Amino acid sequence: MNIIQCEDLSKSFGRRNALQHVTCAIDAEKIIGIIGRNGAGKSTILNIIAGYIKPTSGSCKVFNENPFNNIQTAANMIFIDDRLSFSDYLSLEDILKFGADFYPNWQSELAYRMLDYAGLDLTAKHQQLSKGQLATFNLVYGLVSRCALTILDEPMNGMDEAIRTDFYRAILKEYLAFPRTILITSHHLQEMESILEEILLIDKGSIIAHAPLDEFKEQLISLSGPSDALADLLSETEVYAQTIVAGMTSAIVDTSKLFVSEDLLRSKGITLSHLTASEVCKYLTSKEGSDIDAIFD
């Protein structure tokens, strides 16, 4: 069953288009990574799904309802980002008590255990926490509320490496204990890969890929071998990146447009290597001919 259904969704802020004709459907009970460069429109689409902003055109349905100003979707959804704020007058413990009051599936016991593990003082005020502690608390708040749709917008920002690894595990464990749809955006795809089922890649306001993780990784492949042997091959397919060093070429190409067998490649001295998900993201979203070195020349 589709939990989120976006059709021809566009959003513009003044004259700037943040999202352009986005159509996507997201299944229930999956962990989905929303990946994109800075300013690609990740947060905009999440804000629309959360019902905080209204799309300029198109429709977005969450649990088959329009999320904007809708109490039913709000009750089943939690949106965690670094803007999550609480009054200075509430200690962490007070916040947890209020959370328990609001969210029907709230796990108080778990919240206390997780905060204790992260070494957070329950009497502290939300604003007094450091950046990493704040992120930890917000993430715990998001997980223990056990909403059917949990949206985490860069939940790990500011956390140190050890706690990040721990909390990826925590997300996974919580997901197993109470399956729900989790949307995560992050710039650390490498770390996150192990818990993701699907990837939704956004670039310049439109979705350019939405596939299960394995399929996503196989979209591109890296070829390297003698330049003359590769030249023919590269002219037939789409090349995302290419470097030539001393007569040896290595290139990133689209797998779907490559119609040669591995044996043939091997006979020509060309080696195939697979890319990681974050490399695929990088190549798919990189600008034509972009090169940081060129700026300094």
Added chain:
Amino acid sequence: MQSLTNISLKTIVKKQVKWKAKLYISALSSLVILQIIFGILLSSSGSTSGYGRGNLSVQFSIYSLDMFLIVSAFWAFIVAILFTTKAYRIDDLSVISSRTSSAIANIFVMIIYSFIAVVIMISTFYLKVLEILLVEKQSFIIENLFISPSIYYYVSVASVYLAQSAYYWALASRDRHLLKYQL
């Protein structure tokens, strides 16, 4: 597929009022401070007039709560502006809320705060009475407050609330046009 939770608007508004009433408590403490400041500034501001005929001389001072009411109304106006600022709206997003439920909850919180504000206001008057009795050792004739406290009370609550809503509704109607640019 787990079942979705169904919550009525009424329940959420009730919970939000509870949450907001606690969250915004600083607004009330600012009123107390404001009243104290004005209480000190206006401590000798009973309007005094005197008459004399022959050996008899009558002098009376009129103390009134009007100034405090004006201060409270002004405070209420400012608080209403504060409640609708972006920071407060973002606070609402931390719990289950929709724009409708937040707006309704704000209205209730303002009504509650208006009542509390008037209690604070009237208690300043009692302090004043105490001061006159004990420090200045004057006797006095008590008019409005003790004769018909309830009417005075409700008039005060109404005027404080009016001051709040004056801004709030103006803003709410403006927001309707700006909804798409909010946040």
